[in-house]
Amino acid sequence: MSLEQFTDRNVQQHYFKVDIEDYPETGWDRFKQVVKRGLSGELFVGLWVVMREMIKFDIHTVQYPKEKLPIGPRYRAVHEMQRLFESGTERCIGCGLCEKICISDCIRMDTRIDENSRKAVTEYTINLGRCIFCGYCAEVCPELAIVHGPRYENTSEQREHFILFEDMLTPIDMAIKGEQKEYPGFGAVTPNEDARVKKTPLAY
Incomplete structure (x- = not known):
């Protein structure tokens, strides 16, 4: 293309009138x-x-709610708290990293020292009205305690819609029977994860 085509300002020659x-x-x-x-x-x-x-x-047509479309493994839905497979206790150690990294400031946590000298979570809430489901809380969790589950129906009549720790925690009977699902989404255990870890110079 020549430079004259860009410098020519007579654009009216390319117009045509429409019969109205x-x-x-x-x-x-x-x-x-x-x-x-x-x-x-x-x-x-x-x-x-x-x-x-x-x-x-x-x-x-999908007959919702009887039928639901499958969601991707990395879909970030409503949070869930996992339990330990061995003892059935909650994995959360109350470190507070999820509360600190939350960019929407929707996680509130309060801890105490129990009779076994172990930090226990006394209050843990997530405001789903403010949560943007970024997945940072699940990624930063050192114990893989919080993950994003498959439940995406989180509508509420109130603007402030909180979900409590007890509602997110896996029931104890499901943990004892081994029915706790490890979701392949954000924060969950993935297969062959140890092989993917890159060793640092301090690991040798």
Whole structure:
């Protein structure tokens, strides 16, 4: 392309005028316009497309909530707290890293020292109304205690919709039976993870 094509400011030479019909003023003119537009070919083309798709009987409608579409393994839905497989106690050690790294400031945690000299979580809430589901809390957790589960129905009538620690924690009977699911999403255990870890010079 030559430089003259970019420096030429006479752009009107490429314009063309569109024939615009006069606006109907009388009732008869309006009626003719409606008939002309209603019986145009585009209307029958649209009807034929609809009829063609109807006779195929290839229905793609999902009967929600009885049927749900599968979600991806890395989908970040409502949080869940995991338990230890050996003892059944919660994995959360109350380090507070999830609360510190939360960029939307929606996690609140309070801890205490129990009778076994172990830090225990007394209060843990997540405001789902403020949470942006970034996954940072699950990534930074050193014990893989918090993950993103598959439950994405988190609607509420209130603007402040909190989820408590007890609601996120896996029931003890499911943990004892081994029915706790390790989700392959953010913060969960992935297969062959040890082989992916790159050794640092301090590891030798």
